[in-house]
Amino acid sequence: MSRFSLPDLVNIIDARAAAGGEASYTRKLLDKGPEHCAKKFGEEAVETVIAAVGDNRDHLIAESADVLFHLLVLLKSRGVRLDEVEAVLAQRTSMSGLEEKAARKRD
Numbered sequence: 001m002s003r004f005s006l007p008d009l010v011n012i013i014d015a016r017a018a019a020g021g022e023a024s025y026t027r028k029l030l031d032k033g034p035e036h037c038a039k040k041f042g043e044e045a046v047e048t049v050i051a052a053v054g055d056n057r058d059h060l061i062a063e064s065a066d067v068l069f070h071l072l073v074l075l076k077s078r079g080v081r082l083d084e085v086e087a088v089l090a091q092r093t094s095m096s097g098l099e100e101k102a103a104r105k106r107d
Contacts, residue, residue, distance in 0.1 A: 006068065010082050013072055026073060034077040041070040 016026035029037055048063040072082065095103070 006072070006082060009069065010072055010076075013069075013076055017076060029070075029073050030077055034074070037070070037074040037077040041067070041074045044070045 013026055016024040017030055019027055029040060044063065044067040048060070048067045051060040051063040054060070075082065075085065
């Protein structure tokens with residue numbers, strides 16, 4: 001079995017976004033606009049935090065999958081591509097976290 005990746009999920013989101021709204025949860029989210037997508041992402045983020053402080057590893061994994069999906073839908077709703085986010089991460093990880101944070105404060 002091949003490894004599933006975030007770019008794979010982006011491709012699925014793109015395909016489902018192109019589908020009709022009645023058949024696609026993704027399309028329904030996008031049709032409600034970026035504000036709704038942001039709210040849904042926030043709800044999933046809170047659920048992930050709650051799962052993280054709990055003692056159920058499987059629940060944390062499931063909520064983490066939800067938060068990643070909803071983040072990618074939110075990015076799509078605002079026209080932000082995953083590779084743009086990855087480019088910022090690549091730039092930030094070219095130095096230590098402490099150096100990177102200090103550099104952001106100077107900018």
